[in-house]
Amino acid sequence: MFLYIVRKHFDQRSICDRFQHSLETVNRHVRRVMRTVAKLGKHLIRPSNNDGLPPHIKFNEKYYPWFKDCVGAIDGTHVSAWVRAEKTVSFEARKSTVNQNILCACNFNMEFTFVYSGWEGTTNDSIVFLDAVTHPGQFSIAETRQYYVVDSGFPCTAGFLPLYGGEIYHLQDYRGRGRNPTGYNEIFNYRHSSLHNVIERCFGVLKACFPILKLMARYKPVK
Numbered sequence: 001m002f003l004y005i006v007r008k009h010f011d012q013r014s015i016c017d018r019f020q021h022s023l024e025t026v027n028r029h030v031r032r033v034m035r036t037v038a039k040l041g042k043h044l045i046r047p048s049n050n051d052g053l054p055p056h057i058k059f060n061e062k063y064y065p066w067f068k069d070c071v072g073a074i075d076g077t078h079v080s081a082w083v084r085a086e087k088t089v090s091f092e093a094r095k096s097t098v099n100q101n102i103l104c105a106c107n108f109n110m111e112f113t114f115v116y117s118g119w120e121g122t123t124n125d126s127i128v129f130l131d132a133v134t135h136p137g138q139f140s141i142a143e144t145r146q147y148y149v150v151d152s153g154f155p156c157t158a159g160f161l162p163l164y165g166g167e168i169y170h171l172q173d174y175r176g177r178g179r180n181p182t183g184y185n186e187i188f189n190y191r192h193s194s195l196h197n198v199i200e201r202c203f204g205v206l207k208a209c210f211p212i213l214k215l216m217a218r219y220k221p222v223k
Helices: 002-008 012-019 023-044 085-091 125-134 171-177 183-209
Strands: 070-080 099-106 112-120 147-149
Touching: 002 012, 002 023, 012 023, 070 125, 070 183, 085 112, 099 125, 099 183, 112 125, 147 183
Parallel strands: 070 147
Antiparallel strands: 070 099, 099 112
8 A cells, every 4th residue: 555655646545445445544554654664764775885996987987087986976856745834835946846855865876875854845955965964973974085976056075076166067068069078177077967967867766666756645744
C-alpha cells in the first residue's frame, strides 16, 4: 500500500478500494511503514567510503588530475509539500506551489550520501547549506583535502568548491552558442558543471521513480 502511494501516486481512498481495507487501516499501516523507512534512511543515506579515487574521475582525462580530491556534488531541489494553512505562504515557491527546499549530496555512483529537509520553499539554497554545515552532527567531511563541487549560489569554503563567478558555466550555454570554452576560467567552469551534473541526474531519477515528490497528496495535519 505504501509503494502504491509513493510510486504510483494513489491517494489513500483509492488504496482502500484497491485492497478492500478501511481508511483507518490503510492510514495506520502507511504511517507505520513511513516511520520505518525514515529510520532506515539514517543507515542507508550516509557518506560512502572515500578510500581510493572514484573511477568516474580516475579514468576521465577531463577530470583527472584536476578534480582528483572531489568526492561528490551538492545542490538543492524543491519537492512538493503539504503544510498547515498558516504556513502556506512561507512554503510557496515557483508557480505558487507549496514546496520544501531540500539540500542533498551524492557521490559519483549516483547514491545520495546526505539529505537535509524541512526548509521552506522560499528559502535560498545557500541558507539551507549554511544551516546544514554549521549545525553539529549534520554534515561534515572526514578529510580536509576532500571536497564537494557546488553551484555558484553556494559560498566558497573549505570542503566545497563552487564555480568562477561572472563566467559561463551551464553546459547548454556552450551548446547553444556553438563554441567550446576558452580561457582557464571557462574551461574550469565547463568541467566543473559537467561533474556537478551528477546531482541533477540523481534528482531526475528520484522524481521519476516517486511522482509524489512532484505533487504531494492533501492530507489532514497530525496534531
